[in-house]
Amino acid sequence: MSASLRLVHPPEAPDSARWDAVARRDAAADGTFWSCVKTTGVYCLPSCAGRPKRENVVFVETRAEAEAAGFRPCKRCRPDRFVMGALQDRISEIDWARAHAALKADGWARLGRLLSDGECAALIAAYEEDALYRSRVVMRRHGFGEGEYRYFADPAPEIVSALRTKLYDRLAPLANEWAQALKQDRAYPRDHVAYRKVCAKAGQKRPTPLILKYGPGDYNRLHQDLYGGEVFPIQVAILLSEPGRDFEGGEFVMTEQTPRRQSRAMVAPLEKGSAIAFAVNERPMEGARGTYRVKMRHGVSEVRSAARYCLGVIFHDAS
Ligand SMILES: [Fe+2]
Ligand SMILES: [Zn+2]
Numbered sequence: 001m002s003a004s005l006r007l008v009h010p011p012e013a014p015d016s017a018r019w020d021a022v023a024r025r026d027a028a029a030d031g032t033f034w035s036c037v038k039t040t041g042v043y044c045l046p047s048c049a050g051r052p053k054r055e056n057v058v059f060v061e062t063r064a065e066a067e068a069a070g071f072r073p074c075k076r077c078r079p080d081r082f083v084m085g086a087l088q089d090r091i092s093e094i095d096w097a098r099a100h101a102a103l104k105a106d107g108w109a110r111l112g113r114l115l116s117d118g119e120c121a122a123l124i125a126a127y128e129e130d131a132l133y134r135s136r137v138v139m140r141r142h143g144f145g146e147g148e149y150r151y152f153a154d155p156a157p158e159i160v161s162a163l164r165t166k167l168y169d170r171l172a173p174l175a176n177e178w179a180q181a182l183k184q185d186r187a188y189p190r191d192h193v194a195y196r197k198v199c200a201k202a203g204q205k206r207p208t209p210l211i212l213k214y215g216p217g218d219y220n221r222l223h224q225d226l227y228g229g230e231v232f233p234i235q236v237a238i239l240l241s242e243p244g245r246d247f248e249g250g251e252f253v254m255t256e257q258t259p260r261r262q263s264r265a266m267v268a269p270l271e272k273g274s275a276i277a278f279a280v281n282e283r284p285m286e287g288a289r290g291t292y293r294v295k296m297r298h299g300v301s302e303v304r305s306a307a308r309y310c311l312g313v314i315f316h317d318a319s
Pocket of ligand 2: 045050076
């Protein structure tokens, strides 16, 4: 299997330096190369807790090389789940043409993995830090379901505000396309700073990014996240917990109501750290006799065990 592997020896990182990093389990080297273990047929992050022998290890520069040579991702360090680069780069690497096409066809799109395990863990831990939030909502009190959520105060933690501003940049062109198709006489500004000013003018000044926490038996009724007349038509949710391990059930559910039709239900498969974008409320749908107005709702089915955390990024602010 290793015969097809190309050994890489860039001057800045000879294999001896790479092996040193593996021996030290150096997390700083994660993502810069991958070690393939010939005896087990798996490939690993340099920081993996496994202890392969030097003679059994070959290094490659990309995951694609490791997989092409027949190596499987290590179950221990999960190199397949490693998130590369700065948030900005991860957002740039999303296939936005495909995401926009899916949003237009179905009202939602998978954006892939945006947050690393460490970032998910940090956001879950931050749920208990009172100073980060402007308010807490116990869903039962409002008839929203069971569970609770907290809205971040301004300024939101760096990673949350970065997600909000950078995802906005990519979604605003589609929001404008939808506004035009729905014959709404408006334009969404190019960047989120300008858009927050539009929200403030409409009396919506309070930030809406939030973390939702569901325990056993909790769920979220189908709803739309509307906080006044000013609405950005697309929002993003990022799952912070691992399905099947941290919780069971808790599926992200959407319904789509088309004129003169029964509702269509859709379930978005989500992995830990992965994101979906979906329509907040109305979206245009091209039909045989012109453009239809389709209404979307979303919710979460019952969580059957342990805890499910989710980060919600809504682009309009609340009154
Ligand atoms: Fe929601
Ligand atoms: Zn490993």
